[in-house]
Amino acid sequence: MKRSLTVAALMACASLRAATTTITQTRIAAGDGKHLAAGAVTITATGAFTAADGVRVETTDLVVPVINGAFTVTLEPNDSGVPAGTQYVAVWQLTGAKLRRDLWQVPTTSSTLIVRDVVVSTVTLPAT
Numbered sequence: 765m766k767r768s769l770t771v772a773a774l775m776a777c778a779s780l781r782a783a784t785t786t787i788t789q790t791r792i793a794a795g796d797g798k799h800l801a802a803g804a805v806t807i808t809a810t811g812a813f814t815a816a817d818g819v820r821v822e823t824t825d826l827v828v829p830v831i832n833g834a835f836t837v838t839l840e841p842n843d844s845g846v847p848a849g850t851q852y853v854a855v856w857q858l859t860g861a862k863l864r865r866d867l868w869q870v871p872t873t874s875s876t877l878i879v880r881d882v883v884v885s886t887v888t889l890p891a892t
Contacts, residue, residue, distance in 0.1 A: 795860030800833025
């Protein structure tokens with residue numbers, strides 16, 4: 765009986781912890797359009813927030829390398845963060861290409877997403 769309660773308690777704790785969200789992108793073209801890109805995507809939260817799983821996300825830069833036209837990053841979802849209204853800014857610095865900036869809203873999901881799933885066009889401000 766004691767063992768089944770321990771297992772049940774561990775399962776309950778695991779279900780309360782929200783998972784991070786994985787974003788991946790492949791086949792990113794270089795500036796010349798003929799080759800695969802190299803460079804980096806720098807990702808920064810627009811404001812500090814606490815994710816649903818209790819992890820504190822600060823506004824420090826996360827530099828993700830783009831190698832052979834691909835990258836993968838795991839982020840804390842900001843769709844359910846406190847305060848509400850935070851976003852991520854992704855700055856693309858690819859060899860031979862113009863600087864690009866995206867705003868990302870990262871949902872809570874166990875599915876792997878691609879960049880178009882998280883890009884938003886509206887700027888939101890963190891609630892105060």
